[in-house]
Amino acid sequence: METLGELGVGLAVLLETFVPPIPSEAVLPGAGFLAYEGRMSFTLAWAAATAGALIGAWIWYAVGSALGRDRTRHLVGRIPLLDHEDFDQSEAFFQRWGGVAVLLGRCVPLVRSFVSIPAGISRMPVLHFTAYTFIGSGAWNAIWIGAGFAFGPAIKPALERWSGVLSNAVLAVIAILVVWFVVKRVRRLVKRRRAVGAQ
Template sequence: MLNTLRIASEQYHPDTGYDGFIGWVLNLMETIGEVGVGLAVFIETFIPPIPSEAVLPGAGFLAYDGRMNVWLAWLAATLGALIGAWVWYAIGAALGRNRTRALVGRIPLMEFEDFDKAEAFFIKWGGLAVLLGRCVPLVRSFISIPAGIEKMNFWKFTLYTTIGSGVWNAIWVGLGFAFGPAIKPVLEQWSGVLSNLVLVVIAVLVLWFVVVRLRKLMRQRRESDSTQTP
């Protein structure tokens, strides 16, 4: 994975002063535009290991640099989160608790525990969990499911999701925009070095997530086999 990312970044020859992987990502976001920001947030709804926090500050920086509209980036991100939430809400409402829980458990590297955490969060806080859950990693991806299962009022659900997602996205896009003056000279001088560091961090985080999940799945299978052995 690290080699793939490095090759992609080396193929990018920036004309904006940003080198390596960082330049490639910024160029990709600029090419796709604000719609790409919304798409990235939408994808995170179904693939939680891809954090929106890694995308939104970049959108804010591009807005500061005059290559993206900050308000449209924020709107696209919020719409992406809302549409993803609608999908999970509809799945929960249509399939019910047990079948939806089984579906989440079949998603690669996801666990039933991810569903259980979101459900417990919703049970504890009720409708407010939809609002607060947008700021909690993993929970924000699945908090819409128990809302759908419990048939929470759809328009109330939509309002809470929009507010929670809107505030969360505004924070991260705003950080990228606000720190643009400080980030730009650093990227212009050190983007190549920083790109290598980012690649290493991404590879380590992905590897850690995969290893932890696979070890847990293997342990659960061994325990299950031992209990079934006469």
């Protein structure tokens, strides 16, 4: 961000869309601090961050749209420990909460990277999808850039100390969720096989 300015902010947020362990919560306050020091524009930093989030969301939306429902359902069924029922449940949830899921999902690490895929699969109107993404991402970016700007010099040591910790925390949460998911699914498969064997 120091080298590329506002463009660097947008690229960092776009990169986070594809590499979730790079949390925007550690990136955006740094942009706010640079704006506090007068080394970049607060407004342009916010605009670049929001544009990066939009571009990443559009790409994932296009992936979901290109795959379509049937192909995605087939792919999910071939993933170890997943089955078609998982896809059906996720689809039902998104059909009910699609707009809210996209809007609020922009404020949840990891979720914000992939919530665009079911939006593309369900062919949510692009203008609606863009509006939800813009509002959710715009608010999220304003909060974190604003925090960096408001706290000024006080935010710099905190960023140096906690940005790596935050990234590791995100990775740890992902690892815990993966382990929990695998254990739960293995137990379910064992129960199903026992039930089939008992018939």
